[in-house]
Amino acid sequence: MKFEDEIKQKKFATTGQKAFLNVVFTANFLQAAVRENLKPFGLTLQQYNVLRILRGRHPKCANPSEIKEVMLDKNPDLTRLCDRMVINGWISRDIDKDNRRKMMISITKEGLNLLKEMDEHMDVAQQKMNFLSDKENLQLSDLLDKMRG
Numbered sequence: 001m002k003f004e005d006e007i008k009q010k011k012f013a014t015t016g017q018k019a020f021l022n023v024v025f026t027a028n029f030l031q032a033a034v035r036e037n038l039k040p041f042g043l044t045l046q047q048y049n050v051l052r053i054l055r056g057r058h059p060k061c062a063n064p065s066e067i068k069e070v071m072l073d074k075n076p077d078l079t080r081l082c083d084r085m086v087i088n089g090w091i092s093r094d095i096d097k098d099n100r101r102k103m104m105i106s107i108t109k110e111g112l113n114l115l116k117e118m119d120e121h122m123d124v125a126q127q128k129m130n131f132l133s134d135k136e137n138l139q140l141s142d143l144l145d146k147m148r149g
Helices: 015-041 045-057 064-070 078-087 109-129 134-148
Strands: 091-095 103-107
Touching: 015 045, 015 109, 045 064, 045 078, 045 091, 045 103, 045 109, 064 078, 064 103, 078 091, 103 109
Parallel strands: none
Antiparallel strands: 091 103
């Protein structure tokens, strides 16, 4: 369905406004699909993002600023987010041996197992983009990069 039909608005001040609103609308649509796939696992989108970042660095650890730097959502309170993830056994936190003021975070075996179990379910959410060809996906990605400057 066309964006303007979805939001029941036919006129926009500029084509840029229409494109901007369409990007926001589509981002929310995709995030809702991802959240729906995360729900059975009791994870938020931010927690899933942290687990994926840590899995990518495994077996190495990461400090909170390194994690926050590459997160998709830069706004969450990472300390509280990690507190809940430690309680669930998905990550562990340790003090850096060389710098006691620095916290090091790593994914646990439980976190790795959870992600492995989730991979198939998350692929379903990502398949929302399968209606685009590889060329179109690359073009879209390039346009989004350009939009962010």
